[in-house]
Amino acid sequence: MASSRLPxxxxxxxxxxIAQNQRERIITALVDTVAERGYNATTVANITKAASVxxxxxxxxxxxxxxxFLAAYEMxxxxxxAAMRAAAESFDDWPEKxxxxxxxxxxxxxxxxxxxxxxxxxxxxxxxxxxARHRASMQGLVEIxxxxxxEHGGRxxxxxxxxxxxxxxxxxxxxREISADRAEQLEELLPDLIELTLAPYIGPEEAERLxxx
Amino acid sequence: xxxxxxxSDPYEEAVEGLCDxxxxxxxxxxxxxxxxxxxxxAAMRYLREDPARARLLVAEASRGDLDSMRRxxxxxxxxxxxxxxxxxxxxxxxPLSRCTAEIAAGAVFSTVLAKVASGSVExxxxxxxxxxxxxxxxxxxxxxxxxxxxxxxLR
Numbered sequence: 001m002a003s004s005r006l007p008x009x010x011x012x013x014x015x016x017x018i019a020q021n022q023r024e025r026i027i028t029a030l031v032d033t034v035a036e037r038g039y040n041a042t043t044v045a046n047i048t049k050a051a052s053v054x055x056x057x058x059x060x061x062x063x064x065x066x067x068x069f070l071a072a073y074e075m076x077x078x079x080x081x082a083a084m085r086a087a088a089e090s091f092d093d094w095p096e097k098x099x100x101x102x103x104x105x106x107x108x109x110x111x112x113x114x115x116x117x118x119x120x121x122x123x124x125x126x127x128x129x130x131x132a133r134h135r136a137s138m139q140g141l142v143e144i145x146x147x148x149x150x151e152h153g154g155r156x157x158x159x160x161x162x163x164x165x166x167x168x169x170x171x172x173x174x175x176r177e178i179s180a181d182r183a184e185q186l187e188e189l190l191p192d193l194i195e196l197t198l199a200p201y202i203g204p205e206e207a208e209r210l211x212x213x
Numbered sequence: 214x215x216x217x218x219x220x221s222d223p224y225e226e227a228v229e230g231l232c233d234x235x236x237x238x239x240x241x242x243x244x245x246x247x248x249x250x251x252x253x254x255a256a257m258r259y260l261r262e263d264p265a266r267a268r269l270l271v272a273e274a275s276r277g278d279l280d281s282m283r284r285x286x287x288x289x290x291x292x293x294x295x296x297x298x299x300x301x302x303x304x305x306x307x308p309l310s311r312c313t314a315e316i317a318a319g320a321v322f323s324t325v326l327a328k329v330a331s332g333s334v335e336x337x338x339x340x341x342x343x344x345x346x347x348x349x350x351x352x353x354x355x356x357x358x359x360x361x362x363x364x365x366x367l368r
Contacts (some may be wrong), residue, residue: 040278100227125278156359159343164327165320169347172289174313194310199355202230207355 009116016040026051030065035114039069039122039130067131069122077121077137080108094148094203095210099194101144102170105185106193113183120175127213140196141167146202158200166197224273227266228284232291234259245299249348250294250364252351260329272331283323292318299352312349320347 029051033042044065048058062068087104089095108118123134145163152158159165170193177186191211200205222295238255239248260267274285321344328340342362350358 038278042237121282124275127275131275154356154359156362159346161324161340161343161364162347165324165347168323168327169316169318169320172323173316175282175285176315176319177291179279179286192310192316196313196316196351199350203356204354212286 022051022053023071026053026058026061026068027075028073030068031114031118032124034069034072037108039126054150066126068130069120070125070133073119073123073130073133076115080105080119081137081140083108088144094151095198095206096148097191098144098148098198099210099213102193102197103187103190105175106190109178110184110186113178116178116183116186120171120178124175132147138167138171141170145197145201148198153203154200162200166200223266224284227270228288231256231259231270232288235295236291238262239295246349246353249296249345250341253348254346256325257341260325263333264335267329271326272324274326277328289315289318289322292322296348297350299349309351317348317351 002162024048029047029049033046033050037046042065044055044058047065047068048055051058058068062071082106084101091097091100109120112211119134119137121176123130142163145166149158173189174186177183177189195204195207195211198210201207202210217246234255235252239252241248241251243251273281274288287338293311293314296317297311300309300311300314324340324347326346333340342364345364346358346361348359
């Protein structure tokens, strides 16, 4: 994320624009600093220095480092969620929707390794409110999968925790790849993720066919 | 692959103990399917016999720093090794990959952590059929694995 500093001196820009610009600059600085140091080792001083703003300006926009991180986290995750929704809406059938949504998520994370780390690894390290927000965000994936329950034609109902378990497996593998600096290769996981995720709902043959599309 | 600790770190000892229990139960001349059940039961018993140790495992695995993630990954890889042993027995339309075992292992591991974190480990055997279903589903097929859901594990 490139930082965009305002020119020094009297620039004559409206106060709302300056405030918005400063806020975005601080968020950009947080993303860069967390990518370099990790969330726990990042300080407000690191962020203000990278953003070229005063501590007073920082606290005009955010209550603390956690609030700043949450603003960045929500900006990124809302972008991903919107892209996943848009991709899914291109299809009528649930399995295709899941495939499109997962492909979109992997594509974004693969193209933005720093943001991938920010939204998949740092929240676990941060814990607290950030960790809770992350778990709530992952619940979005759970809901996408739950919509496939009517597709299930098995002899027994699917276990209640099927979706949480599947999402746990998906996230576990993605986190592993990101933490091993292999975020750029995340899209290669798509066929295996699709097959394992869809098989409980639509059976292995159809899941395999969709995975290889 | 078993995480080997120095003997002085309670977390290393807990992970090592869990892995050793699961691996000992899993090893043997029985079918792969039966060994998955044996390994699962051993894990549940190990976690239940010392709740503080179980909570330590969850807290450390959830810490999120590089060292914690490396150690968590070692445990997932051990589980994936055990599951991956059934790859050759799989008779599906295409060969399975190592990735399949890693997703299934990650799914099982994250679910166990969530159950421990929520205090549900006391009823570990109750959710074991769901874990076995998830672990065996890629290898046995989704329909066949459903039979696991009807199993009542011995306590």
